[in-house]
Amino acid sequence: MKTIIPVGPYHPLQAEPEFFKLEVEGEKVTGLEINIGYNHRGHEYLAQRKTYEQIIFLVERICGICSCSHPFASVNAVENLAGIEIPERAKYIRTIIGELERLHSHFLWVGLAGHFMGYNTLWMWFWRYREPILELFELITGNRNHYAMMKIGGVSKDIEDEDISSIQKTMNELEAKTVMFIKAILDDPVIAARLGGVGILTKEDAIKYGVLGPTARGSGVAIDVRKDDPYAAYDLVPWDIIVFEEGDLLAKAKVRLLECLESIKIIRGCLEQMRKGEIETKVEDIPPGEGIGRHEAPRGEVFHYVRSDGSNMPLRYKVRAPSYMNVPSNEVAVKGYDIADAILVLASVDPCYCCTERMATLYDGNKKLTGKDLLKLSWKKTEQLKKKFSHSENKLASLL
Amino acid sequence: MNELEKEIQDTFKGISIKRHSPKRVYIEIDKEGAHELARFLYEEKGCRLVTATGTDTRKGYEILYHFSMDKTGIIYSVRTVVPKDNPKIMTLASFLPATNWIEREIWELLGIEFEGHPNLKRLLTAEDFPEAYYPLRRGE
Numbered sequence: 001m002k003t004i005i006p007v008g009p010y011h012p013l014q015a016e017p018e019f020f021k022l023e024v025e026g027e028k029v030t031g032l033e034i035n036i037g038y039n040h041r042g043h044e045y046l047a048q049r050k051t052y053e054q055i056i057f058l059v060e061r062i063c064g065i066c067s068c069s070h071p072f073a074s075v076n077a078v079e080n081l082a083g084i085e086i087p088e089r090a091k092y093i094r095t096i097i098g099e100l101e102r103l104h105s106h107f108l109w110v111g112l113a114g115h116f117m118g119y120n121t122l123w124m125w126f127w128r129y130r131e132p133i134l135e136l137f138e139l140i141t142g143n144r145n146h147y148a149m150m151k152i153g154g155v156s157k158d159i160e161d162e163d164i165s166s167i168q169k170t171m172n173e174l175e176a177k178t179v180m181f182i183k184a185i186l187d188d189p190v191i192a193a194r195l196g197g198v199g200i201l202t203k204e205d206a207i208k209y210g211v212l213g214p215t216a217r218g219s220g221v222a223i224d225v226r227k228d229d230p231y232a233a234y235d236l237v238p239w240d241i242i243v244f245e246e247g248d249l250l251a252k253a254k255v256r257l258l259e260c261l262e263s264i265k266i267i268r269g270c271l272e273q274m275r276k277g278e279i280e281t282k283v284e285d286i287p288p289g290e291g292i293g294r295h296e297a298p299r300g301e302v303f304h305y306v307r308s309d310g311s312n313m314p315l316r317y318k319v320r321a322p323s324y325m326n327v328p329s330n331e332v333a334v335k336g337y338d339i340a341d342a343i344l345v346l347a348s349v350d351p352c353y354c355c356t357e358r359m360a361t362l363y364d365g366n367k368k369l370t371g372k373d374l375l376k377l378s379w380k381k382t383e384q385l386k387k388k389f390s391h392s393e394n395k396l397a398s399l400l
Numbered sequence: 401m402n403e404l405e406k407e408i409q410d411t412f413k414g415i416s417i418k419r420h421s422p423k424r425v426y427i428e429i430d431k432e433g434a435h436e437l438a439r440f441l442y443e444e445k446g447c448r449l450v451t452a453t454g455t456d457t458r459k460g461y462e463i464l465y466h467f468s469m470d471k472t473g474i475i476y477s478v479r480t481v482v483p484k485d486n487p488k489i490m491t492l493a494s495f496l497p498a499t500n501w502i503e504r505e506i507w508e509l510l511g512i513e514f515e516g517h518p519n520l521k522r523l524l525t526a527e528d529f530p531e532a533y534y535p536l537r538r539g540e
Contacts, residue, residue: 036523037523037526042535083421209497209498210450210498223448225473228472228473229473229474229475230473290426292424294475301450301468303451303466305464315455318453320450324501325498328497
């Protein structure tokens with residue numbers, strides 16, 4: 001007998017509104033229908049009524065997690081249209097921002113995946129080490145999210161010399177921790193049992209559905225815009241593309257984990273090779289014509305198409321985010337697996353969540369609590385709890 | 401012009417190939433030919449469909465199918481124009497599931513009917529959005 005389980009549009013397991021109709025027989029998922037559109041804000045329509053500078057501001061707000069991906073693709077598109085070459089230092093700065101974003105986005109996903117699996121330690125580990133990356137963003141750009149670094153012809157801010165050592169220090173720390181996490185995750189038999197052989201997206205289906213990013217690279221499709229159609233400084237620094245053939249959830253997780261190390265490699269390469277110089281080319285006006293810009297976002301290729309009539313606003317502005325191609329592939333990836341696995345499969349493509357909150361300091365009346373104070377408070381609470389429950393522990397001992 | 405472009409030039413009639421920049425190529429073709437060219441690029445040449453763009457122009461409703469040749473990093477954009485008085489074109493979703501969502505989107509926002517589409521219903525707009533009102537058409 002077939003049963004329909006509705007998941008969404010508003011559901012405790014989802015941070016964003018999407019509607020999945022799971023068709024099940026017993027415990028097995030036999031079909032999936034996906035409904036979207038609960039978050040439609042009409043960006044393409046809006047973009048046709050904005051100037052090119054305003055569009056960067058607009059598209060930066062499409063997503064809160066990969067908030068430099070859309071501006072990156074946008075400036076690539078306009079620069080392709082107008083044939084603008086940007087200075088070398090701007091290329092390196094763009095690349096550093098793009099890779100820092102990939103790091104924090106992948107950390108966010110691994111943390112969430114851990115949370116969905118019921119492995120909350122993983123979640124807290126990763127989100128703890130995501131924090132220094134956001135702090136780096138605040139140091140370099142002034143913002144933890146929505147960095148506002150991209151500009152047609154270059155970048156809006158330079159990376160100061162005194163900040164470079166902070167970036168290097170954080171990279172060293174993150175590299176050591178990432179290696180430790182990768183070992184811990186790949187050694188864990190429970191994670192291997194939970195993710196291995198589940199939600200397999202075959203290479204044929206990956207090509208048919210045109211999936212992108214880690215979803216494609218986990219299914220043996222070796223595509224990455226940074227390698228295939230290099231832009232910014234991706235062809236100036238050494239790095240490798242990570243591909244796994246299995247197509248299951250474990251392969252996708254491995255791609256993302258190992259990509260974190262590649263991102264660190266790219267950032268280091270950029271910092272080493274970056275020389276003093278101009279950070280932007282002055283752009284007078286945008287000629288009539290068309291342009292296409294791409295950027296490999298953490299979730300896959302972001303595609304922007306722009307058409308100009310020579311005025312300061314585009315005639316047409318098209319945006320395609322990677323989740324648009326990745327989410328429909330769930331229809332085949334989820335079939336034949338248990339309901340309990342379905343939520344992991346649906347989350348495995350890393351559908352874009354916008355859930356960034358800000359937490360730095362706490363105020364108790366006029367008193368500012370530092371991290372150490374919070375730790376002391378936490379110990380105090382644990383001591384209190386111990387005292388409270390030691391009584392029941394004694395009771396338990398007497399029962400045994 | 402590289403080998404693939406020469407092959408396209410020889411195989412398909414009445415087309416014009418324009419290279420905008422080293423990795424951006426635009427191919428203009430009529431709407432019957434666009435279907436065949438898309439099939440040729442996807443099935444025989446292993447191109448990946450990136451997305452499609454629908455635009456309201458003076459000549460008609462224009463559709464650009466953007467195909468990416470990932471081996472060379474070139475984007476081939478197949479341009480075709482659908483007349484405004486009869487906005488219909490054959491679907492690509494019959495052999496290429498990647499076009500399923502984008503054709504639904506173009507249908508609901510620009511009003512182009514994709515003949516033979518397996519599931520031509522609304523994707524983005526709300527259920528109570530007015531019928532036959534297409535936000536991306538000029539003058540609406």
